[in-house]
Protein backbone atom coordinates (compact mmCIF):
# COMPACT_ATOMS: atom_id res chain seq x y z
CA UNK A 1 0.00 0.00 0.00
CA UNK A 2 2.85 2.36 0.89
CA UNK A 3 4.37 1.90 -2.57
CA UNK A 4 1.04 2.65 -4.21
CA UNK A 5 0.68 5.83 -2.20
CA UNK A 6 4.25 6.86 -3.01
CA UNK A 7 3.79 6.12 -6.71
CA UNK A 8 0.62 8.17 -6.66
CA UNK A 9 2.58 11.00 -5.09
CA UNK A 10 5.30 10.72 -7.73
CA UNK A 11 2.74 10.81 -10.51
CA UNK A 12 0.95 13.73 -8.92
CA UNK A 13 4.17 15.66 -8.60
CA UNK A 14 5.19 14.77 -12.13
CA UNK A 15 1.85 15.90 -13.43
CA UNK A 16 1.93 19.08 -11.42
CA UNK A 17 5.48 19.81 -12.46
CA UNK A 18 4.63 19.42 -16.13
CA UNK A 19 1.48 21.49 -15.87
CA UNK A 20 2.87 24.81 -16.85
CA UNK A 21 -0.54 26.41 -16.75
CA UNK A 22 -0.28 26.52 -12.93
CA UNK A 23 2.27 29.28 -13.10
CA UNK A 24 1.40 32.15 -15.34
CA UNK A 25 3.68 35.13 -15.29
CA UNK A 26 5.64 33.98 -12.26
CA UNK A 27 2.90 34.70 -9.73
CA UNK A 28 2.28 31.91 -7.24
CA UNK A 29 -1.37 30.96 -7.37
CA UNK A 30 -3.53 29.92 -4.45
CA UNK A 31 -2.80 26.21 -4.81
CA UNK A 32 0.94 26.81 -4.47
CA UNK A 33 0.45 29.16 -1.53
CA UNK A 34 -1.44 26.42 0.31
CA UNK A 35 1.22 23.76 -0.24
CA UNK A 36 3.62 22.27 2.33
CA UNK A 37 7.27 21.27 1.63
CA UNK A 38 6.52 17.53 1.82
CA UNK A 39 4.01 17.71 -1.00
CA UNK A 40 6.81 17.96 -3.60
CA UNK A 41 9.19 15.40 -2.02
CA UNK A 42 9.29 11.74 -3.00
CA UNK A 43 11.29 8.86 -1.51
CA UNK A 44 10.61 6.12 -4.06
CA UNK A 45 12.03 4.95 -6.28
CA UNK A 46 15.28 5.06 -4.34
CA UNK A 47 18.40 6.19 -6.18
CA UNK A 48 20.96 3.37 -6.63
CA UNK A 49 24.34 3.92 -4.99
CA UNK A 50 27.32 3.69 -7.33
CA UNK A 51 30.98 3.76 -6.28
CA UNK A 52 32.66 6.23 -8.64
CA UNK A 53 35.89 5.58 -10.49
CA UNK A 54 39.05 7.51 -9.82
CA UNK A 55 38.07 10.70 -11.68
CA UNK A 56 39.06 13.47 -9.33
CA UNK A 57 39.38 16.76 -11.11
CA UNK A 58 40.24 18.51 -14.32
CA UNK A 59 41.58 21.98 -14.72
CA UNK A 60 40.08 24.63 -16.99
CA UNK A 61 40.48 24.31 -20.75
CA UNK A 62 41.95 27.29 -22.59
CA UNK A 63 38.63 28.82 -23.65
CA UNK A 64 36.95 28.60 -20.25
CA UNK A 65 36.06 31.50 -17.98
CA UNK A 66 37.63 30.68 -14.65
CA UNK A 67 35.17 31.48 -11.87
CA UNK A 68 37.37 30.28 -9.02
CA UNK A 69 40.99 29.26 -9.34
CA UNK A 70 41.75 29.16 -5.64
CA UNK A 71 43.17 32.64 -5.35
CA UNK A 72 40.28 35.06 -4.87
CA UNK A 73 36.56 35.72 -5.28
CA UNK A 74 36.95 38.45 -7.89
CA UNK A 75 34.39 36.76 -10.19
CA UNK A 76 31.72 36.81 -7.46
CA UNK A 77 29.54 39.15 -5.43
CA UNK A 78 27.87 38.53 -2.10
CA UNK A 79 24.27 39.15 -1.11
CA UNK A 80 22.72 42.37 -2.43
CA UNK A 81 25.73 43.07 -4.61
CA UNK A 82 28.09 43.38 -1.67
CA UNK A 83 31.57 41.88 -1.58
CA UNK A 84 31.66 38.08 -1.54
CA UNK A 85 32.76 37.02 1.92
CA UNK A 86 33.29 33.30 1.67
CA UNK A 87 36.63 32.14 3.06
CA UNK A 88 39.48 31.63 0.58
CA UNK A 89 41.67 29.07 2.29
CA UNK A 90 45.03 29.41 0.56
CA UNK A 91 45.10 25.79 -0.58
CA UNK A 92 43.05 26.34 -3.73
CA UNK A 93 39.71 25.98 -1.96
CA UNK A 94 37.02 28.25 -0.53
CA UNK A 95 34.50 27.61 2.21
CA UNK A 96 30.89 28.73 2.55
CA UNK A 97 30.34 31.56 5.01
CA UNK A 98 26.93 30.84 6.51
CA UNK A 99 26.71 34.26 8.10
CA UNK A 100 27.22 36.23 4.91
CA UNK A 101 24.86 34.28 2.61
CA UNK A 102 25.32 32.97 -0.92
CA UNK A 103 27.62 34.21 -3.65
CA UNK A 104 26.76 35.06 -7.24
CA UNK A 105 28.83 35.39 -10.40
CA UNK A 106 29.32 38.92 -11.68
CA UNK A 107 28.86 37.65 -15.21
CA UNK A 108 25.60 36.31 -16.67
CA UNK A 109 25.32 33.06 -18.57
CA UNK A 110 22.95 31.22 -20.87
CA UNK A 111 23.91 27.93 -22.54
CA UNK A 112 27.02 26.68 -20.80
CA UNK A 113 29.30 23.90 -19.66
CA UNK A 114 30.08 24.27 -15.96
CA UNK A 115 32.70 22.42 -13.93
CA UNK A 116 32.69 22.58 -10.16
CA UNK A 117 34.10 20.59 -7.25
CA UNK A 118 32.82 20.41 -3.69
CA UNK A 119 33.77 18.70 -0.45
CA UNK A 120 32.02 18.04 2.83
CA UNK A 121 34.26 18.49 5.88
CA UNK A 122 35.42 15.48 7.88
CA UNK A 123 33.33 15.09 11.02
CA UNK A 124 30.33 16.98 9.66
CA UNK A 125 27.19 16.71 11.79
CA UNK A 126 23.56 16.59 10.77
CA UNK A 127 21.26 14.42 8.67
CA UNK A 128 18.92 14.62 5.71
CA UNK A 129 18.75 18.07 4.18
CA UNK A 130 20.62 19.48 7.17
CA UNK A 131 23.99 17.92 6.30
CA UNK A 132 26.28 19.71 3.89
CA UNK A 133 23.46 21.40 2.01
CA UNK A 134 24.43 23.90 -0.66
CA UNK A 135 23.47 24.21 -4.30
CA UNK A 136 24.23 25.64 -7.70
CA UNK A 137 21.52 27.94 -8.96
CA UNK A 138 21.85 27.97 -12.74
CA UNK A 139 20.64 31.28 -14.10
CA UNK A 140 19.89 32.14 -10.50
CA UNK A 141 16.76 29.98 -10.34
CA UNK A 142 17.32 26.29 -11.23
CA UNK A 143 19.09 24.45 -8.40
CA UNK A 144 21.40 21.51 -8.91
CA UNK A 145 21.47 20.23 -5.36
CA UNK A 146 24.68 19.90 -3.38
CA UNK A 147 24.27 17.73 -0.30
CA UNK A 148 26.20 15.13 1.69
CA UNK A 149 24.37 12.16 0.18
CA UNK A 150 26.90 9.55 1.31
CA UNK A 151 24.90 7.23 3.59
CA UNK A 152 22.49 10.06 4.26
CA UNK A 153 18.81 9.41 3.58
CA UNK A 154 16.58 12.12 2.22
CA UNK A 155 13.92 12.44 -0.43
CA UNK A 156 15.14 11.16 -3.81
CA UNK A 157 14.46 14.42 -5.61
CA UNK A 158 16.40 16.37 -3.00
CA UNK A 159 19.68 14.46 -2.80
CA UNK A 160 22.99 15.44 -4.37
CA UNK A 161 22.72 16.20 -8.10
CA UNK A 162 18.96 16.29 -8.07
CA UNK A 163 17.25 19.10 -9.89
CA UNK A 164 15.82 20.16 -6.59
CA UNK A 165 12.30 18.82 -6.02
CA UNK A 166 11.94 17.99 -9.69
CA UNK A 167 14.28 15.29 -10.91
CA UNK A 168 16.13 12.71 -8.80
CA UNK A 169 19.60 11.75 -10.05
CA UNK A 170 19.95 8.48 -11.94
CA UNK A 171 22.61 7.30 -9.49
CA UNK A 172 24.27 8.30 -6.24
CA UNK A 173 28.09 8.32 -6.62
CA UNK A 174 28.68 10.72 -3.71
CA UNK A 175 32.09 10.37 -2.10
CA UNK A 176 32.42 10.31 1.71
CA UNK A 177 33.23 13.38 3.77
CA UNK A 178 36.71 14.78 3.23
CA UNK A 179 36.83 13.63 -0.41
CA UNK A 180 36.18 15.91 -3.39
CA UNK A 181 33.10 15.51 -5.57
CA UNK A 182 33.06 16.69 -9.18
CA UNK A 183 30.11 18.08 -11.13
CA UNK A 184 30.22 18.62 -14.87
CA UNK A 185 27.04 20.30 -16.05
CA UNK A 186 25.87 20.97 -19.59
CA UNK A 187 22.98 23.40 -19.60
CA UNK A 188 20.67 24.63 -22.34
CA UNK A 189 18.84 27.83 -21.44
CA UNK A 190 15.11 28.22 -22.09
CA UNK A 191 13.39 30.43 -24.61
CA UNK A 192 10.06 32.09 -23.99
CA UNK A 193 6.84 32.89 -25.79
CA UNK A 194 5.39 36.36 -25.70
CA UNK A 195 2.92 35.28 -23.00
CA UNK A 196 5.80 34.46 -20.65
CA UNK A 197 5.58 30.67 -20.82
CA UNK A 198 8.40 28.49 -22.11
CA UNK A 199 8.81 28.06 -25.83
CA UNK A 200 11.64 25.63 -25.07
CA UNK A 201 12.23 24.53 -21.50
CA UNK A 202 15.66 24.52 -19.85
CA UNK A 203 17.54 21.24 -20.29
CA UNK A 204 20.39 19.93 -18.21
CA UNK A 205 22.87 17.09 -18.25
CA UNK A 206 24.96 16.40 -15.16
CA UNK A 207 27.96 14.11 -14.70
CA UNK A 208 28.68 13.50 -11.02
CA UNK A 209 32.11 12.03 -10.33
CA UNK A 210 32.09 10.84 -13.93
CA UNK A 211 28.68 9.16 -13.64
CA UNK A 212 25.73 10.39 -15.72
CA UNK A 213 23.05 11.44 -13.24
CA UNK A 214 20.89 13.87 -15.24
CA UNK A 215 20.44 12.84 -18.86
CA UNK A 216 19.24 15.86 -20.81
CA UNK A 217 16.65 16.44 -18.09
CA UNK A 218 13.90 18.93 -18.85
CA UNK A 219 13.50 21.54 -16.14
CA UNK A 220 9.88 22.65 -15.76
CA UNK A 221 10.38 25.84 -13.77
CA UNK A 222 12.11 27.26 -10.74
CA UNK A 223 13.18 24.82 -8.03
CA UNK A 224 10.98 25.80 -5.11
CA UNK A 225 11.28 24.54 -1.52
CA UNK A 226 7.54 24.99 -1.09
CA UNK A 227 5.13 24.68 -3.96
CA UNK A 228 5.22 24.08 -7.66
CA UNK A 229 7.84 25.21 -10.17
CA UNK A 230 7.32 28.77 -11.35
CA UNK A 231 7.85 30.14 -14.84
CA UNK A 232 8.74 33.73 -15.61
CA UNK A 233 10.68 35.04 -18.60
CA UNK A 234 14.38 35.67 -18.18
CA UNK A 235 17.50 36.07 -20.25
CA UNK A 236 21.10 35.25 -19.42
CA UNK A 237 21.59 35.38 -15.67
CA UNK A 238 24.32 34.79 -13.08
CA UNK A 239 25.03 31.53 -11.30
CA UNK A 240 24.68 31.48 -7.51
CA UNK A 241 26.13 29.15 -4.90
CA UNK A 242 23.92 28.54 -1.90
CA UNK A 243 24.69 29.28 1.70
CA UNK A 244 22.10 27.01 3.28
CA UNK A 245 20.66 27.78 6.69
CA UNK A 246 21.14 24.33 8.17
CA UNK A 247 23.46 24.15 11.21
CA UNK A 248 25.96 21.65 9.77
CA UNK A 249 29.58 22.63 9.24
CA UNK A 250 30.11 24.57 5.98
CA UNK A 251 31.29 22.79 2.85
CA UNK A 252 34.05 23.89 0.48
CA UNK A 253 34.41 24.43 -3.27
CA UNK A 254 37.32 24.51 -5.67
CA UNK A 255 38.19 24.57 -9.38
CA UNK A 256 35.11 26.27 -10.84
CA UNK A 257 35.12 27.11 -14.51
CA UNK A 258 32.58 27.64 -17.25
CA UNK A 259 32.46 27.61 -21.04
CA UNK A 260 29.77 29.55 -22.88
CA UNK A 261 28.09 27.42 -25.54
Ligand code: MG
Nearest residue numbers: 133134135146
Ligand atom coordinates in the same frame (compact mmCIF):
# COMPACT_ATOMS: atom_id res chain seq x y z
MG1 MG B 1 20.53 23.16 -1.58
